Amino acid sequence: MGLIFAKLWSLFCNQEHKVIIVGLDNAGKTTILYQFLMNEVVHTSPTIGSNVEEIVVKNTHFLMWDIGGQESLRSSWNTYYSNTEFIILVVDSIDRERLAITKEELYRMLAHEKECTCAQKRQREREGDRESQESKPDTGLELTNCKIMT
Template identity: 85%
Template sequence: MGILFAKLWSLFTNEEHKVVIVGLSNAGKTTILYQFLMNEVVHTSPTIGSNVEEVVWKNVHFIMWDLGGQEKLRATWNTYY
C-alpha cells in the first residue's frame, strides 16, 4: 500500500529545487550543467554573468544557476545564496 501511495503522490507533486554551481574559472561548471540538461558534452565559452536552466528529472524540477568563475565576478556569488 505504501508503494502505491508513493507512486500516486509522485504523479501530483512537482518538487522544485534551486542549485547554484560556483567554482573557479575553467573548472567545468557550464559543461556539467549542459551534461545534465542535454546528456551530452558541449564546448562552451567562458560564462560572463550567469546561465540559468531548468532540468526536470522524475517530476522534480531543478532550477540550476551556473555562475561565472572569473575573479571579477566572484564578489557577486554571495548574492545568489
C-alpha cells in the same frame, strides 16, 4: 519500507529546487550544466554573469544556476544564495596551483552561511523579547541550510 520511500518521494515530487553551480573559471561548471540538460558534452566559452537552465528529473524540477567563476565575479556569488537548496562546487583537480584559491572560496561561502545563521538567531531572539507576538513585521530574512558533500 514502502511508506518511507513514499514519504521521501513526496518531499521532492512536483517541486522546484534551486541549485547553484560555483567554482573557479575554467573548472567545468557550464559543461556540467549542459551535460545534465542535454546528456552530451558541448563546447563552451567562459561564462560572463550566469547561465540558468531548468532540468526536470521524474517530475522534480531543478532550476540550475551556473555562476561565472572569474575573480571579478566571485564577490557576487553571495547574491545567488537566497532560497538555494543545493550548491555544487566544481573543483578542477588537475589545476593544483589554484586548489588553495578554491579552498578560500569554499570557506568564504561557509562564512556567509554562518553569518546568516547568526543573524537569523539574533532576529529570533529579538522577536522572542517582544511583549506582543501578534504583530511581527516581515523581516525578509530567510535562510536555507546547504550541506556540502565531498
